[in-house]
Structure formats: structure tokens, C-alpha cells
Amino acid sequence: MTSAREVVVTGLGATTPLGGDVASTWEAALAGVSGARTLKNDWAEKYGIPVTFAATIKVDPAEVLSRPETKRMDPSAQYAIVATREAWADAGSPEIDGDRLGAVVSSGIGGIQTILDGWDTLRERGARRMLPMTVPMLMPNSPSAYVSLELGARAGTHALVSACASGAEAVGYAVDMIRSGRADVVVAGGTEAAIHPMPLGAFAASRTLSLRNDDPQGASRPYDIDRDGFVLGEGAAVLVLESAEHAAARGARVYATIGGVGLSSDAYHITSPDPEGKGQVAAMRFAMQDAGVTAADIVHVNAHATSTKVGDLTETKSIRTLLGADADHVQLSATKSMTGHLLGGAGAIESLFAVKAVAERLAPPTINVDNPDPELQVPLVRDEPYKLPGGDIAAINNSFGFGGHNVALVVQNH
Amino acid sequence: MANTDQEILEGLAEIVAEETGLDQADILLEKSFTDDLDIDSLSMMTIVTHAEDKFGVRIPDEEVKNLATVGDAVSFIKSAQA
Structure with missing residues (x-):
């Protein structure tokens, strides 16, 4: 364990497809x-989507x-504010000098609906x-700026x-702050509102989206042999991170510790992950070293799995390479099977899920896995939540993004 | 098509209420945009943009600074429509 200040999670907020x-x-x-x-619109007929x-x-x-x-914020900022208000209240609305309070809220794309509406107005x-x-x-940066204004950060x-690692990178940066x-x-998290x-x-x-139009609820099926792409989602998640001393001094309820942050980049291809997973392994390894945990401590991974x-x-494959035989006791959850892919919000909602999983000792299920891919190399939580063991445990949230960004966060019981 | 003073006030109050969250009934002729209604310059320009649309008039930027009260705006729109 390093001598760095311990960072704990004391508040959670979200607004999601669920x-x-x-x-x-x-x-x-x-x-x-x-x-x-x-979708209740005419986009397919009108534009051939x-x-x-x-x-x-x-x-x-x-x-x-x-x-x-709602009129002065893009939907991406609106979602972030909804999640922030919940998270801040959940943390007990701490009394804090604004000079000691930060805001890190990412979006993968930004105010895309505003950009496109503005372009329509200009042309028409x-x-x-x-x-x-x-x-x-x-x-x-509008969502982060509005969060800062909201709380006086x-x-x-x-x-x-x-890209799709933005929300997790925000949490990692907040830990560093x-x-x-x-x-x-x-206050850290991610948001996206790109359903347009x-x-x-x-x-x-x-060619990255599922085309299962006749079965939307069965379309996001990570690790199923018949998966055919991701499902575009939207929403936001926000975590209140706090130094352990600060949380203890005010008697705050603590969900979990963010014990380690690991970052790397593939430098392999603009959209495809390095098939060897070297960057993914490196990010997870750095996060584990940072947290001072070993392969035997990891009981759960919230997969990026789109x-x-x-x-x-x-x-x-990366998890197996890194953890070896210890990967046998990892319970893998692919929550995008339920939420869809929140892009810049994904790393945040999945960090939140990892925190809840550790706090409640319950790994969420992966749905729609009718026929598991035979090449899947890690035990998968399917259909029902999985009870995680007692004692000291650690979980990893992986988030990867177009551009070769790899972020791994280690979440531990406090 | 010209509107009556009352129609302009009601239409403008609707726009201001939408932008500020204030009760439409509180947006009276004598109210100052900055001092009473706490409207900043970006919000004022948003109100102007919507008002131009609604009343079919042009409110030049150099004129906006002269519109201190709701009544000033109603008068300007009325004269611009004439």
C-alpha cells in the first residue's frame, strides 16, 4: 500500500435507461x-438509419x-446535474470550503444535440x-462547468x-486530485446524450451497432455467441469522492475505497483494441499495483464488454493473461447488457456498479447470454446476481475507448 | 400583423417566464430586466431572439441596451410592428 491519501466514495447519483x-x-x-x-420517431424512414x-x-x-x-443546458449537462444533485444529497451535502472541492465530469462527445440543432437553425x-x-x-466541458457552478467547486x-473511457478517466483524475x-x-463522473x-x-x-431491431431488449448480449454490436444508450452517473480523513472527520457513510487507478494506451489502431490486449493488461496491472492488491484479491470485474x-x-483474454489461474474466481459482469452503451457515461455508471457490488457484496448479472462464446475465458455472472465473498475483496472496473484508451479502477471494501 | 399592448405584454411575459422560471404574473410593465428580474446579458439576448420570432420584428443589438424595463420592450415591439 502506498502512503498516498486513501480515497473513498461517499455519495452516488445516476440517471440511466434503467x-x-x-x-x-x-x-x-x-x-x-x-x-x-x-425509438418513437421516423429516423429509419426519413434517413435510412x-x-x-x-x-x-x-x-x-x-x-x-x-x-x-432544461432550456439552458444541453441534455448531457442536464443528466449530469440530475445525477450530481442525487450524489451530493446522498453524501450528506457536506459542508466544505469551495476551494477544496473539485468537479470532474466527462462527456465523450459533448453537446452534440445542441451543435446539430444550431446547425439546423443556421441553415434553415x-x-x-x-x-x-x-x-x-x-x-x-459544459456538464462539468455546471456541476462546478451548482456546488461552488x-x-x-x-x-x-x-471516448468510452471518459467517465472512468474522470473518476481516476478525481482520485489523483x-x-x-x-x-x-x-464530484466525478460521466454523461452522454447522443441519441440523435x-x-x-x-x-x-x-458497423458497430446491433441491428437486432425486432428484439431491442435482447440486442445487447456481451459474450453471447450471437452478439452483433452495441446498443446506444444515454445517461449519467456521478460519484462523490473524498479523502478518507475528510470523510471520517464528518462521520460520512462510506461505500467503498477507490484503491487504484491504472491508465495506458494501445497505440495500435484508432478503433480496434490491440488483439494481444497489452494495453488492457498494463492498465489493470497498474491499478492493482497502485491499490496494493494481488490477483488472489480480485473477486469481480465490471467488464467494458460492449x-x-x-x-x-x-x-x-487480457484478464486471463493478467490473473492467470486466479481468473477462475473472478465473477465477470457485463452491465451494458442492461444499460446499453452510455459512451462517456459508461465508465461512470460502471464504476458506480462496481462500488455497489463491493458495498453490497453482490455482482450484477449479464443478461441475454443464451449461448456463451466458447472463447470466453473468465466465469460470467449470468441472469442472477452473484453473492461475492466476505472479508477483504477487490473489484476492477475496466473502461476502454476508441483511440486506444484503457482505464482500470480498483474498488475495495473500506 | 400588429398586436395590442396587452398581447405584447402577455407574449413577452411568456418568453421571460420560460427563460427565467419566474411566474408570468410577476412580469409587469414597470419591472427592470436586470434589477427586478435578474436577467443577465445572455438571457436577455435569448429573450430578444424569441421575441423577434414571436412578434415578427427586428430588435437591433444597439437597441437592446435601451430596453431597461418590460414596458420599454413592449413599446419598442409595438412601434416596430407599426
Whole structure:
């Protein structure tokens, strides 16, 4: 164990395709519910988009935010604010000097709906009709900035961008902020709101989306032999991270410790993972070393597993390479089977799931695995939650992104 | 098509309420955009953009600074429609 300050999780918040808060999201995840549904629009007919479903957010933020808030924030920022308010209240709304409070909320894409709406307005009606709030709404740092404004966080506001690893990288950066002494509390997470015909068409063009239009709820099926791509999702998750001393001093309830952060890059291909998984292994190894845990301590991995042919198997191969025989006692969960792929929000909701799994000793299931891929190299939690052992345990959340970004976080019981 | 003062006030109050979250009934002619309604410059420009759309008028940027109260805006829109 290093002498660095221990960083604990004291608050959780989320709004996802499974529910408008953590309790409903977690309950649905344990029950194996899919958040995917058929889209109620004419995008397929109008634009020829081959995918007619997505994992849309369960609770419209308009139901919980004020009207002006929904008008001046892009949906990506709205989701982040909904999750932040829940997380902050869950942490007991700590009294803290804003100079010691940070905000790190990532988005993989940014305010894409605002960008595209603005472009439509410009082309159809001219510059005079463009809304003055367009720029602060489209900035990819907008969600983080609004979180900073919401809480008065002045120790630094950051928005790390690494595609689908962004949310986990945000958590990792927040851990570093606390360890380095820049902050005592950091609100960290990720958000995405990219269910719009343009990104949907673009992902379809890259041939990475599932085309199972006749069965949206069965479409995200990581590790099933018949998986055919990911399901686009949306939403946000936020964690309140805090130095252990600060949490103890105020008597805060602690969910878990973020014991280690591991980062690496593949430098192999812009979208495909290195088939040898060297970067993935390195990220997990760094995170374990950072946390001071060994292969025998790892009981659960929340996999990045997006339900693509290549990506899913590369990850289990990496886990097997790193943990060797100890991979036999790892329970692997691919929660994107239920949430869909939240892109910049994925690493955050999956970090949250890993924290809940360690805190409640319960690994969430992977659904839709009718016929497990024979090349799957790690035990998979299927259909029912798996009871994790007592004593000191550690879990890993893996998040990987287009561009070759690898982030691994080690979560431990406090 | 010209609107009455009352129609302009109601239409404008709707836009301001939407932008600020204030109750439409509190948006009265004598209210100052900055002092009473706490509207910043970006919000003011948003209101202007929507008002131009709604009332079919042009409110030049250099004119916006002269619109101190809701009543000033109603008068300007009325004269611009004439």
C-alpha cells in the first residue's frame, strides 16, 4: 500500500435507461432488466438509419429540473446535474470550503444535440435566429462547468475526453486530485446524450451497432455467441469522492475505497483494441499495483464488454493473461447488457456498479447470454446476481475507448 | 400583423417566464430586466431572439441596451410592428 491519501466514495447519483436514480437503476440491474426500447420517431424512414432502437433515459430530466434549466443546458449537462444533485444529497451535502472541492465530469462527445440543432437553425433560418446560449451548451466541458457552478467547486473543474473511457478517466483524475492534496472532495463522473439521428447514423456506418431491431431488449448480449454490436444508450452517473480523513472527520457513510487507478494506451489502431490486449493488461496491472492488491484479491470485474465480436473476447483474454489461474474466481459482469452503451457515461455508471457490488457484496448479472462464446475465458455472472465473498475483496472496473484508451479502477471494501 | 399592448405584454411575459422560471404574473410593465428580474446579458439576448420570432420584428443589438424595463420592450415591439 502506498502512503498516498486513501480515497473513498461517499455519495452516488445516476440517471440511466434503467431508472432516474441509483436505487431504481441498481434494482433493475440486479433484476436483469434491459433499458433498450424501440425509438418513437421516423429516423429509419426519413434517413435510412438501419437501427430503430436505443437505450433511452428512463426519466426525462424535464420531470425533475426547472424549465429554465432544461432550456439552458444541453441534455448531457442536464443528466449530469440530475445525477450530481442525487450524489451530493446522498453524501450528506457536506459542508466544505469551495476551494477544496473539485468537479470532474466527462462527456465523450459533448453537446452534440445542441451543435446539430444550431446547425439546423443556421441553415434553415439564418444566424439571427441562433440562440445565444448555443456555445455554453455545446462545449464538452459544459456538464462539468455546471456541476462546478451548482456546488461552488473551485479546486478545479475538468472534463477529460477519451471516448468510452471518459467517465472512468474522470473518476481516476478525481482520485489523483485528492491524493495530490489539490482537493478534499471531488464530484466525478460521466454523461452522454447522443441519441440523435446523426450519431446513430455515424455509429451504424462504423458497423458497430446491433441491428437486432425486432428484439431491442435482447440486442445487447456481451459474450453471447450471437452478439452483433452495441446498443446506444444515454445517461449519467456521478460519484462523490473524498479523502478518507475528510470523510471520517464528518462521520460520512462510506461505500467503498477507490484503491487504484491504472491508465495506458494501445497505440495500435484508432478503433480496434490491440488483439494481444497489452494495453488492457498494463492498465489493470497498474491499478492493482497502485491499490496494493494481488490477483488472489480480485473477486469481480465490471467488464467494458460492449457486445461486439472482437472487443468482448480481447478483454477476457487480457484478464486471463493478467490473473492467470486466479481468473477462475473472478465473477465477470457485463452491465451494458442492461444499460446499453452510455459512451462517456459508461465508465461512470460502471464504476458506480462496481462500488455497489463491493458495498453490497453482490455482482450484477449479464443478461441475454443464451449461448456463451466458447472463447470466453473468465466465469460470467449470468441472469442472477452473484453473492461475492466476505472479508477483504477487490473489484476492477475496466473502461476502454476508441483511440486506444484503457482505464482500470480498483474498488475495495473500506 | 400588429398586436395590442396587452398581447405584447402577455407574449413577452411568456418568453421571460420560460427563460427565467419566474411566474408570468410577476412580469409587469414597470419591472427592470436586470434589477427586478435578474436577467443577465445572455438571457436577455435569448429573450430578444424569441421575441423577434414571436412578434415578427427586428430588435437591433444597439437597441437592446435601451430596453431597461418590460414596458420599454413592449413599446419598442409595438412601434416596430407599426
